[in-house]
Amino acid sequence: MMTVARTDTSLLGNWWWTVDRWSLIALGLLMAFGALLILAASPAAGQRIGLSGFYLAERQFIVLPVAAAIVVGASLLTPRWVRRVGVVGFLASLVLLTLTLFFGPEIKGATRWLHLAGFSLQPSEFVKPTLAVAVAWMFAMQRQGNGVPGNAIALAMLAVTVALLLMQPDVGQSFIVTAVWGVQVFIAGLPMIWVVGIVAAVLVGVVLGYGALPHVAERIDSFLDPSAGDRYQVNRSLEAFNSGGLFGRGPGEGTVKASLPDAHSDFIFAVAGEEFGAIACLIILGLFAFVVLRGFGRLLQETNLFVLLAATGLLTQFGLQAVINMASTLHLMPTKGMTLPFISYGGSSLLALALGMGMVLALTRRRVPRGDEQ
């Protein structure tokens, strides 16, 4: 551990004493768990899709340090710069999202990826944190009452994003984006009658989605009907938790992971359950809960509305993704195709979450209000 004097006012010294170190450590631990679990899941998943044992793990290990750097780098930003990065990133993500519709290869029935110079990029991952920041700015602008129609612009941003996501189609991400936006508008002081109305609208939306989009209907059906055909993964997943027990079967001793097609991504939590047991899973769960709740806790003292809204949005995205992933792995809700933040395999997801959490750390740093951070 480096020693930094409290009187050190250099950039790093300043950062060290102002950043939320506990959350930083929790994020570090999550990434360490992710590294450990991808080692367990990579051979099982890789073998099935014809990749050598640790191919997936190697790729993840290349991205992990970059992600760590992004977390730290982003947390150095001032709120003003967070806003700028968010808005520019949001616009860039929209452009990339549009490009996927024209240039993206179709994988498993959806065009979500862009291949850029040897890297494949999933713009929908990056649109989530950047949209949250941009929307927070708009809501804050509305409150300042200087004539900017922030609410309307925020709504338009959401509409455009969701439209682009649904064209891929990517219902899971649309849901996350909408939910985060919903939490933000709720925090921003949405009238209660609207809250009730929106909740109703969401329910209607679910019903409509069930009726209009066949693969959504299929997932919901198979969740409700135990004998439906497509419950293979979920059943294997539950088996994994069962077989793991409290203490797990031991690293590398898992067998159910071999029959889980998405062991490295959507179902990595099941691999953790089988090999490291429920206690390790509870620790992971605790880390997620700690990061989200501690972030919220720090925001309770926040005096800047933009900071409050942006950080809430980012933390909500982070927490919601974790909850949805774990809950669907445990068959508490239909499978959604959601990565477990910082743990699942996936470069874009990891980098985007690193950016988002880096920005959260930046926003929750202790600051002297100087009046220019809006």
Place this chain on the structure above:
Amino acid sequence: MSERLSYDGPAFQRPRSSRVLPVGALLRWKATAFGGQSSDALETGRTRLLVASLVFVCAFAVIGVRLLDLALFTGAPQRIAPQAGFAHVEPQVRADIVDRNGVVLATTLPRASLHANPREIRNPKFVAAQLSAILPDLSEGEVSAKLAMDRSFIWIKRGLSPRQQYQINRLGVPGLSFREEERRTYPQGELTAHIVGFTDVDNQGLAGLEQGFDELLSGSKTPLRLSLDLRVQHILTDELSRSMEEFRAIGAAGVVMDAHTGEIVAMASLPSFDPNQPGSASSDSRFNRATLGTYEMGSVFKIFSTAAALDSGEVALYDNFDVSDPIRAARFTIRDYRPKEGKLSVPEIFMHSSNIGTVHLAMKTGTEIQRSALARLGLTTPMSLELPETGTPQLPTPWREISTMTVSYGHGLSVTPVQLTAGVAATINGGLMPKPTVLARDDDALVPNQRVFSERTSRDMRRLMRLVVEHGTGGNADAEGYLVGGKTGTANKQVGGTYQRNARISSFVGAFPMDEPRYVVFAMVDEPKGHSGTFGYATGGWVAAPVVHNVVSRMAPMLGIQPRPQTITPPMEEHPLLLHAVGEDFRIAAQ
């Protein structure tokens, strides 16, 4: 800066501006929201943030509880059938074959087979040397050449013993793998080899019932229950092989059949083979003499000629025929083995097995009646039996008058032992033709059998066959108390169109107990050689009749057939069948 330095409080601090949870702020709207005072908006935001936190706390708690529930209790659903490619495939199990008492005759056991991916084998010569040390029957050179091929799959050895598998596993050679297979195993070995048959390495039936019921066996798990009684099978095989040894015969066959249902209780063909290693068996030992071999049966056929004659009404039981002179027909001369003088009644002809007398009977009966009787007895067409190895009778073509004559004493027409046994069963069981089977037959599944002879004829035949054992050629078959009746047969074998003087088929077909027949027992010895104990004779009466005697006296107590306590064999002079006879000698002597 000062605030930054002084911050030392806990992470979860209550909002400074609302020490008491401000429900009002939560619900406050319009006044503050969307354009209201910034501080009011902040206060609302913080309050509502608490709501969001609460929701998250609940979600995390539910997940945690669910985790513990799954890990500690069996909350997982029933395991569904694994999909192909992810787990091992459910092995195909072939149904067992059992005898009528449930003793296993064929079953399926797991075994490991060794295969290799030669592309993964680094040093074929070294691996081949290691393998041939464990599997001595493998040629090291061949294995080495196989392992050097540019292929990704080769079999090395099917069916390893557990010890061999362990030793090979312990070598730790990459590229060698085991495949769990099913191996058909025959615990009774040679004893039931011809009936049960055998399969190839992929468990496909190649012979016997394994072939005849291949589809049924591979598609079911219910054991196939046979009519066979393993105990009787053992007795029959034992007695036949003793006889074979005693008379230095080249083969033997035997059948024990339920006289009413046609169920084959035992059926043997010697020499036999080990169905667990059918590849090393000679074709002679694999040949089923009882169902596939057809033989000229000789004098046992007189049962059918005599029954047909009596049944037709053309001949009465006490009619006399002159047997003094040999019969010359075409280029043949028909003689008796032991010539008699004068006239003999039907019982005497049968008892002494007179060829001349039987030919007279047959000529009086007529060709048509004889042929139709043989046809009804199933002796002119291939028998329908469950085994694929079923022989086709060889008939005289064209069927001339001379054929009628020779067929009457069992020459010129070849049938299988099982066919003969079934025919005899029909003759003595009251005249109904049973359908022979090797499968256990439920009592209520009995089909009404077709009538072949009248009950009266059948009764007469029982008496005549008993007479043969009492006073005729079959005396050696008389198992005490079991009222065995039967008929001997000795036929010279035909090789290349000429009958061999010293190569014969000696047989005896008997049934017991003759007052209420239960079983028909047939024994046949191929090319027996006489010895001093039999005064050089190797006829049916000397060779096959003792086999039937022993089989009956060993199997009858086992099957719960009570011996008749006082069987009085009337002496020849007082025998009711013979008293009616017109033959001078006996009656004069009797008086």
